[in-house]
Structures are given as structure tokens and as C-alpha cells.
Amino acid sequence: MLRPVLPKTIRGKIILYTTAVTCSIAIFTVAVCSFVFQSLLKRNQIQSAEYSLRIICDNTAGDLENILSFYRWCSFNTDIAAYLDAFQDQTRMPGISEKNSGLRSVALHTYERLKEEYYNTHSSEYISRILLSPLNSCSYMQICDTTSTVTGISVQELTKETWFQEIFGDGNLDRSALMEDPFLPGNGSLILPAAAPVSGRYRSSQAGWIYMSISDRLILDYLKSFPMEKDSALYLTIAGQTWLYEDDSLHPFTPSFEVTDTLKDHAFHSKTTVSTVRPLQGGRERTLISCPIGDYGWSVSLLLSQSFMEAQSALYILILLGIAVFILLVGLFLLFLLNRSIGCPVHLLKERIQAVAGGDFSPDPSIQWENEFGDIGRGINRMSADLSALIGKRIQDEKERRDLEYRILQSQINPHFLYNTLNSIKWMASIQGASGISEMTTALARLLKSISKGAHTRITLREELALVKDYFLIQQYRYGGSITLSCVADESLYQCLIHRFTLQPLVENALFHGIEPKGCVGKIEITARSETDPSGRGLLLVQVRDNGVGMDKDTIKKVLAGNEKPSADFFRQVGISNVNQRIRYDCGPEYGISIKSVPGEYTCMTITLPYETAQGEIL
Incomplete structure (x- = not known):
């Protein structure tokens, strides 16, 4: 099937084979590079985003650990325990003239100690409010980062809130969720509440409680410095609730995509999750990266930009097209060189062979190049000279052969004449009684016959x-x-x-x-x-x-x-x-x-x- 299509000339085959090899190399190179570039591009984008997310998560986890250290210090400090024991039955701060006025110095000392530790704590700027109160919730202490008075909710009402009861005693913030500040309703800020019981100084039973509001700036200050493309999105998941980061604030968000695949080998960190998601309302698949924040069950997720991938892919396609064009140009240049170094000499050698076949045995110095084709040309010239000499010798040999055949015909003897002659000698020797001569003649005849007929x-x-x-x-x-x-x-x-x-x-x-x-x-x-x-x-x-x-x-x-x-x-x-x-x-x-x-x-x-x-x- 291919024979009618394939060219018969060497020049045509050179053109065909060079074109086929060049196109094959170009297609193979483009295909392999495209696959490698796409894989590397996706992997690099994922790993770059993961690195940035890990910085946010590690810094946030570090700040949380500092806050929790202060949180635990308040729960076990002896000065605070002494204060709570002293004010268990006090509904107000005693006056200077009252007999228990010494409690004022205890409260003042405890407040100064609490304030000192607060300002010495790293990341204290993210603690918007601290409440320290005995069980009666009357004589409480408060440190607040705002000069506003308490207008939203009273301390007694605070302890009766359902969410307060749910998080009370959880010192690891596992069940705390972002919510509006109950003391500053309507200002648009979110806080992360934390509450825990505090024991007395000389007893293990509860003597009071501590409440702390952690500002959402804890995470927002890091998220706002994160480089984002227009069609990418950042999500914060706390206590099972997902928030969308947009315009330097967090908004409640219900996930509108489903996970279709997990890319386990694309992440550096073992706790980082890389998934392929598809929007529920339809659309192209996207890549979602989730990094945990410490061991609190929180995570920050990034939906990678599709436009960035498409822009980089377009750039890579242009590079690959450039590579393909370069390979094709190299192939054309190689085709020109092959045609010049092979096609033309072959054409001249073919013409010279046709001339020799036509009877022109004269040497042609123009085909004696300084390369392998020149060796062939010199061989053709030697062959021409040898053919000329051979034809002359053949003519001479033919003349001598005819003379030899004539002389052989003149001196030829029929072998049967020799056998018949020996038999005649044998018969004559037998008639004359010379048995020895007869036996020798018979043996010689048989010997000569065996030699002559042996094939x-x-x-x-x-x-x-x-x-x-x-x-x-x-x-x-x-x-x-x-x-x-x-x-x-x-x-x-x-x-x-x-x-x-x-x-x-x-x-x-x-x-x-x-x-x-x-x-x-x-x-x-x-x-x-x-x-x-x-x-x-x-x-x-x-x-x-x-x-x-x-x-x-x-x-x-x-x-x-x-x-x-x-x-x-x-x-x-x-x-x-x-x-x-x-x-x-x-x-x-x-x-x-x-x-x-x-x-x-x-x-x-x-x-x-x-x-x-x-x-x-x-x-």
C-alpha cells in the first residue's frame, strides 16, 4: 500500500524522511514539553500557594499559642485566685472607710498584676477584652482595648448565654466560633470568645471565671497581605463554620462546590490537603488548598486562580510554538544541507554511470570529491578504465580461444579409441599366451576408465x-x-x-x-x-x-x-x-x-x- 506513495528517488526519500523526522521530533517535543510544563505549572502554583498559606497558618498559630499561654496563666495565677477568694461574697467594691477596705488593695494589686501580664504577652493586641469575675459576677475586673463602656450586654447576662455555656471550660478554643462582639453590637467586628473556670487559692473548686474576646484581626492582618488573583478566593474554617475573606473582612459562606479528587503528591506538608473541586452550579474544575492552623481544628483554604493558569498556559503554548517553529527551521536547513551534500553528488554520479553504460569510458575528474562520494567517483573512473582494459583483453582472449579450439580439434583423440586399443592389445596377448600383459592391460584400462569417468x-x-x-x-x-x-x-x-x-x-x-x-x-x-x-x-x-x-x-x-x-x-x-x-x-x-x-x-x-x-x- 505504501509503495506507490513513497518516492523512488534518493532526493525524494531524503525530503520525505527529513520532513517526517523533523515533524515527529517537533510533535513529540511539543507534546512532552506541554505535559511537563502543565504539570510543573500546576505543581508550582500549588506549592507557592501552600507556602504562603503555611506562613499565615504558622503565624496565626503562634499568636494563638501566646494568647492561650496568657489565658492559662490567668487560670492558675495565685494573685488572681486570692482576689476571687476574697470577693466571693462581695457584691461591690468596699469603701475606704469600711472595715474590709483592705480588699481594695487586693483588687488593685491583682488588677495591676493582670494588666502587667497582659501587656507583657506577645500578641496581646489581638485580645480585645478580658473579664475576670468571681462566681457572683458582681465584683469583676475588665481590661478592654476600647474606651467605650459596656452597652451591649451585662456581665450577668453574659454567663447565661447558650454559647457561653458551650465554650465554658474549653481552654483550647476547639468549640469557639467567630461571632459578633456581645459588648459592642452593630460595629461589624467579629471576635472569638473564650471562657474558662478559675480555681481558688486554697481549694480546687471553682472560685470564679475568666472571659476573653480574641479579635478577628488575629487572622485578618495576615490574610490582607496574601497575594490573590481576581478569581481566587480565601476561606477560613473555624468550629465547622466557613467564612469567606473579602474586602478585608470575613463573611459567612456556605461551600458551593464538591470535592472530586485528592492530589496527595502535590503538597509539601503532610497536613496540607490539595483537592480538585467542581462548582455545584456547573463550571470547570478548580484546585482547593487547605492548611490547618495548629491543632485547633481551624484551617485556611485557597481556591486557586483559573485565569492565572490560563495566562501561564498561553505563555507556555507560545514558547512551545516557538520551539516547534525553531525545530522546523532546523529541519529545513538540514534538508538543504542534505540535498546539497548528498542529492547533488548522487545525481552527478548517476549521470556518470549512465555515460559509462553508454560506452563513454573516459575519466571524469569532476566527480572525485574529497569525501565518501569522491571515493565512489574515483571508483567509477577506475571501473571505467578497468572496463576499457577488460574489453580489450576480452577481445584478445576470444581471439586466442578460437585459435586454441582449432588446435584442440586438430589433436583431439576419442577416449573410446584408447579403450578399444587397450582391449585389442589384451586380445592379442591372450591369443599369444602372454597372460601378464593381458592382466596389466586390463588393470590399466579399468584404472584409466575410473579416472576419466569419475564425476x-x-x-x-x-x-x-x-x-x-x-x-x-x-x-x-x-x-x-x-x-x-x-x-x-x-x-x-x-x-x-x-x-x-x-x-x-x-x-x-x-x-x-x-x-x-x-x-x-x-x-x-x-x-x-x-x-x-x-x-x-x-x-x-x-x-x-x-x-x-x-x-x-x-x-x-x-x-x-x-x-x-x-x-x-x-x-x-x-x-x-x-x-x-x-x-x-x-x-x-x-x-x-x-x-x-x-x-x-x-x-x-x-x-x-x-x-x-x-x-x-x-x-
Whole structure:
């Protein structure tokens, strides 16, 4: 399907592949960078907002801890306990002339001590009111940050309020909620009330109570310095009630979104919660970050700006588009360079090859650049010169071949004429009673016929032994019957395959280099047997043993290396090393000829071959 679309020229393929690779790199880079940028942008925005929220929460928690320290000091101070014990039954402050006027100094000392501790407390500016009263709520002390008188509610009415009873005794502000200041109704300020019992000096039972109003400026002073986008929102959750921070004030708020997912791996602090929320009235999902304020069950939450994300995303998209355009420009520049450095030289080389194909063998120096294409150009020029020389030589060789064919036709002799002539000699020798001549002629005819018709490299052991016997018969007449040849092999081994003319060079070596120099009656034995090697493969072992002069180790090495000089003229080109090499080339290095000899006694040459028969049987 793609073959009709793909260009056939190298230039077209270069353009196509370069364009495809460049576009792929650009798309992959833009996709990966977009994903990474979006992830990093969201993560950085979350972590930056979390860092700012953590500062607000930690500072607020620190101020609360300072206030609560003062709160606890009031609950356990001995001067305050003495004051409460002294005024348990007093409904008013005694006069100077009254007998219990000493209580005035006790009250004054306690007030000075309370005021001193108040001003020494860090974050005291956020304590808008302190009330210290015995159980009768009559002779109470008050420290207030305003000069206004109490107009909203009386101290006796304060203790009867439901919210006062709910928070009374909770020194950790867990159940305190933001509310309007009961002593200053209508001024728009919110306070966080706290009330706790105070024990007497010499008894563990309650002697009075302390009330404290914590101003909402405790949190507002930090929230107003928080950097916010237009579409972001800050929420404060206290005692299960959520407040919206807007225009430097807190407003009651009912959450109008639902949590769809929790992003656990986006926050630094383990107590910070990052969630994905969806507005109940519909709209895009937003990210909400909530950080706790100490261990009071309070939290500050931030709804991240969507416009900031969109603006940053647009900026990143412009950057990515710039990267993509840059990659495409680089690809075009690379395409220009490839076309100039590859396309043009290929075009010139193609034209030069066409010229050579048309018969122009003259060299062209313009295609011999100093690069790989220049090497090809020089090769084409050398090829042109070689082709020109080869064509001339081919013409000369063709002329010489025709002359040689003419001379061969003149001197050719039909092989059948040679066989018929030998047969005629045999018949004439038989008629005249020369049996030796007849046998030698018959053996020579069979030997020549085997040599001339041999097309296969391997024959059966039976055929190879027959060839050796014909050769030995001729040699036997030469030595006058002083040599003998015996062949011993199991009948089943006669069908095993052996290389043609393998035994004849070994027998020839035994005659001319073993028996003849010794000058005694010679005996040659040929034996064959089968064995199995350690790996389980079948082997055919053929041994040629003679009782000649033998060989030393150096002579054995020379024979196997091909350094010996055969004496026989008829088979001069077929030596023992030649046989050994043929076997190793065909069968492998583990096969071949091995020689064992004792000088003056015997020589035994062993041929190791794989066991294979003419019928295809393999052991």
C-alpha cells in the first residue's frame, strides 16, 4: 500500500524522511514539553500557594499559642485566685472607710498584676477584652482595648448565654466560633470568645471565671497581605463554620462546590490537603488548598486562580510554538544541507554511470570529491578504465580461444579409441599366451576408465579398494611379485563412502618410500573398522600398514604438510597432504589422516572419516 506513495528517488526519500523526522521530533517535543510544563505549572502554583498559606497558618498559630499561654496563666495565677477568694461574697467594691477596705488593695494589686501580664504577652493586641469575675459576677475586673463602656450586654447576662455555656471550660478554643462582639453590637467586628473556670487559692473548686474576646484581626492582618488573583478566593474554617475573606473582612459562606479528587503528591506538608473541586452550579474544575492552623481544628483554604493558569498556559503554548517553529527551521536547513551534500553528488554520479553504460569510458575528474562520494567517483573512473582494459583483453582472449579450439580439434583423440586399443592389445596377448600383459592391460584400462569417468568426489569403500587393487596389480608386475597386498574389512563396511583416490596415494607412499628403500619382501595391509567417538557419532577407520623403513617424527610432519615429493609420475599431483586436506575441508578438522611409525619396522597411516553409507545411513 505504501509503495506507490513513497518516492523512488534518493532526493525524494531524503525530503520525505527529513520532513517526517523533523515533524515527529517537533510533535513529540511539543507534546512532552506541554505535559511537563502543565504539570510543573500546576505543581508550582500549588506549592507557592501552600507556602504562603503555611506562613499565615504558622503565624496565626503562634499568636494563638501566646494568647492561650496568657489565658492559662490567668487560670492558675495565685494573685488572681486570692482576689476571687476574697470577693466571693462581695457584691461591690468596699469603701475606704469600711472595715474590709483592705480588699481594695487586693483588687488593685491583682488588677495591676493582670494588666502587667497582659501587656507583657506577645500578641496581646489581638485580645480585645478580658473579664475576670468571681462566681457572683458582681465584683469583676475588665481590661478592654476600647474606651467605650459596656452597652451591649451585662456581665450577668453574659454567663447565661447558650454559647457561653458551650465554650465554658474549653481552654483550647476547639468549640469557639467567630461571632459578633456581645459588648459592642452593630460595629461589624467579629471576635472569638473564650471562657474558662478559675480555681481558688486554697481549694480546687471553682472560685470564679475568666472571659476573653480574641479579635478577628488575629487572622485578618495576615490574610490582607496574601497575594490573590481576581478569581481566587480565601476561606477560613473555624468550629465547622466557613467564612469567606473579602474586602478585608470575613463573611459567612456556605461551600458551593464538591470535592472530586485528592492530589496527595502535590503538597509539601503532610497536613496540607490539595483537592480538585467542581462548582455545584456547573463550571470547570478548580484546585482547593487547605492548611490547618495548629491543632485547633481551624484551617485556611485557597481556591486557586483559573485565569492565572490560563495566562501561564498561553505563555507556555507560545514558547512551545516557538520551539516547534525553531525545530522546523532546523529541519529545513538540514534538508538543504542534505540535498546539497548528498542529492547533488548522487545525481552527478548517476549521470556518470549512465555515460559509462553508454560506452563513454573516459575519466571524469569532476566527480572525485574529497569525501565518501569522491571515493565512489574515483571508483567509477577506475571501473571505467578497468572496463576499457577488460574489453580489450576480452577481445584478445576470444581471439586466442578460437585459435586454441582449432588446435584442440586438430589433436583431439576419442577416449573410446584408447579403450578399444587397450582391449585389442589384451586380445592379442591372450591369443599369444602372454597372460601378464593381458592382466596389466586390463588393470590399466579399468584404472584409466575410473579416472576419466569419475564425476563424484566420494565413492564406496568397495570401489576404492578395486581401484587400489588395479593400481597394485600393475606395480606387482613391476616388482616381480616381491610385494603383497591384503585387504581386511567387514562386509557391512564396503558400502561406506570414502573420498576418491584416498587409498592409492597411501599405497604409493608405502611402496616407494617404505618398502623399496628397505629392499626386502614387502607387505601392505589395508584394514577397515567402525567406531563411535565420545559424542556418540559413528566413525569409519581405514588403516594402511607396511613393513618398510618407517618414518621419524620430522618426516611425518613433512608428509602431512605436503613437503614430500611423490616418485610416481602417474599420480604425481595426488599426495598424502592433498588427501588429508580434502578430508578436512569436506568433513571437518576432527577428521583426516594420522601416521604412526617406528623407524626400521613399520608405518601405519589411519584415515578417519564419518560413518556414512551410499544408502544415506549415518551412525
